[in-house]
Amino acid sequence: MRQLNDILADFFDLDPAAIAEDMGPDSVEGWDSVKHVQLVLALEGEYGLTLPVEQAMNLLTVADIRAMLAQHGISA
């Protein structure tokens, strides 16, 4: 299982060390609604999840994503 920071770094073409917990669509170039959907699908595939659409679209920061994963018992 890949670490969340590695997935995000790969996804947004960033250095993994540069990923910060408060990063989100407002602060990361290219994190628009279509990219967000792609990210949700990538996370679902990586961690074997199926998220309700409402919840998926309200993951507004890296911290939100990490908290959602923790809810599913995933430490990444």
Added chain:
Amino acid sequence: MGEPFARRVFTLADQRRFAALSGDTNPVHLDPAYARRTLFGGAIVHGMHTLSWLLDAWLGAGGDVTGPVTAEFIGPVYLDEPVEVRSDGEGERLRLRVVAAGVPVLTVRFDRQPTVPAAADRTVPVADAAAVAVAFPHLARRFGAPAVAQVLAVSRVVGMDDPGANSILSAVSLRFEPAGDPLALHWTRVRHDPRYAVVDLGFAGGLVCGAVRALERPAPVAQPGYAALQAMVQPDEFAGARPLIVGGSRGLGEVAAKLLAAGGAEVWLTYRNGVAEAERVAAEIEAGGGCCSIVPCDVTGPPPLELVALMPDEIHYFATPPIFARRTADQAARFHAVYVDGLVRLVRAIARPNVRFVVFNPSSEAVEKPVRGMEDYAAAKAASEQALLDLAAGNPNLRALNARLPRVATDQTATIVPVAADAAADVLLPLLRRVAAARRTL
């Protein structure tokens, strides 16, 4: 990013040639009148055309393609707009980017292996190798024209077959194979996720294999028919009115025209590009027993004389540029030109000492409820409200009605990921009644 190594514009003639080579004749690429009703707001270049050109230009400039091609389509390229390609990084970090209006619209990298399906049971034919070699000479020399023909045919699969007519190409990951069927592109649908309108396709068995992600694009929004709207109004509640609907060929203007005509008004509606759509709205109203005439008007230019001579007693100003198109540096100016300058110019042209009229300006809730990314739109709408109040303050014959509308379901607000939107007629009818009440007090 490095210096650009190639620049060009894609014209409609270029698009027609690519459509012939790829077999992708989706009208979003070839018919500007159709394309303006899509969420792009205008005709766009085939994504596979942009990608093939980029790779060809890269090879032509002395670069090489050393691994699988992974392309991410971030935004559209519009017809006739200048685009350029820049390279960035080296080796595994090499990225090629197409930039349009200062915004990256396509990113390509060569460091990822595509996911290839075990088998692909459907096929599409590919273009003649000689024609492909003329169009993309460097690419054809590097990988062979039959393989390049299969790359082009990816466009046809997405644009014509799956998802087909209402599709958006989102990402491509392909590698060239040393051997395979040279005569056809083999493909299969790998997955469909209706939650997000995502379709994943796989390619195997030909000279290229890999994966494509496409999105299902919302179809143009059909507004209610005249008969349905007739049922909402009294047949004489707008009788005697001579409303001018600016921007009435579709969306809110179309619904306002039908509601007012159904209430007995003598409606004039203007259109900019959608003459066929305006004619259809007028014909539908006339067939239902209403009265509707059409006149062309581009609010960013001087109002046509025909329109100035009309002497309407209501002006309903629905003119708008594409609202959700790509964010560009001149976006604030584009909104302002239509919502503020166009409104002021039109009202001034129609105003006479002896003409009394109401002006209805459909503003937006975005003015008071900020929406991320909508700042320029909201600012222009706020300015339009003030401009109309200023016009009214200087003209005792003019009544101003600014109303902040919620997000209403039209072509303009259609999204891939669903967003709540109200029905146009429910929002508009109470406002049209307020305009009528204001007219009666003139």
